[in-house]
Amino acid sequence: EAGVAQSPRYKIIEKRQSVAFWCNPISGHATLYWYQQILGQGPKLLIQFQNNGVVDDSQLPKDRFSAERLKGVDSTLKIQPAKLEDSAVYLCASSLVDRGKTQYFGPGTRLLVL
Amino acid sequence: DAKTTQPNSMESNEEEPVHLPCNHSTISGTDYIHWYRQLPSQGPEYVIHGLTSNVNNRMASLAIAEDRKSSTLILHRATLRDAAVYYCTTKKSSGDKLTFGTGTRLAVRP
Numbered sequence: 564e565a566g567v568a569q570s571p572r573y574k575i576i577e578k579r580q581s582v583a584f585w586c587n588p589i590s591g592h593a594t595l596y597w598y599q600q601i602l603g604q605g606p607k608l609l610i611q612f613q614n615n616g617v618v619d620d621s622q623l624p625k626d627r628f629s630a631e632r633l634k635g636v637d638s639t640l641k642i643q644p645a646k647l648e649d650s651a652v653y654l655c656a657s658s659l660v661d662r663g664k665t666q667y668f669g670p671g672t673r674l675l676v677l
Numbered sequence: 678d679a680k681t682t683q684p685n686s687m688e689s690n691e692e693e694p695v696h697l698p699c700n701h702s703t704i705s706g707t708d709y710i711h712w713y714r715q716l717p718s719q720g721p722e723y724v725i726h727g728l729t730s731n732v733n734n735r736m737a738s739l740a741i742a743e744d745r746k747s748s749t750l751i752l753h754r755a756t757l758r759d760a761a762v763y764y765c766t767t768k769k770s771s772g773d774k775l776t777f778g779t780g781t782r783l784a785v786r787p
Contacts, residue, residue: 605777
């Protein structure tokens, strides 16, 4: 079974530029999550989708971050404009809608904002 | 969400058991305890979860205190590939949200 795919794996941009990350979850997984992981910290949930609807975006900085999950499969996370403090690893995870709800994580996209 | 507290780092010798502690004193009665680990340059990986009873799987065992205010992840024979950051989290039975702390960085000595 293929895992969660993310691209790109690395991205370097200058502040005030825009950037987009892509995620393809495990086939059949209705729930998709985007996390931000700053160096030395645990992952922090930014947004959770179930199918193509948003379940929780309470920690998403909506003035600069946006995310969509068209057709309930792939998802993109965008930052516009980027700030220095956005330097982090952006992780995508997916899960089945079941009682265990184990989350399966992708390898992440490492973003450096200069 | 219940706050979890873990030691910043631990060391173990290869092929010896490792006990990774976690305190979650504010856990509610229906919150699950989940453990994930993160190997270098990878996303977190599910290890094990439980509610009240001790749990075993092929990766590890989870021992949950009777009052559920703490738990211990047990790796029965540590290998070099077990070197990772281990995260203890709690999750409500009615939701999906995992709240990660800073975790325990486990070093395994050959």
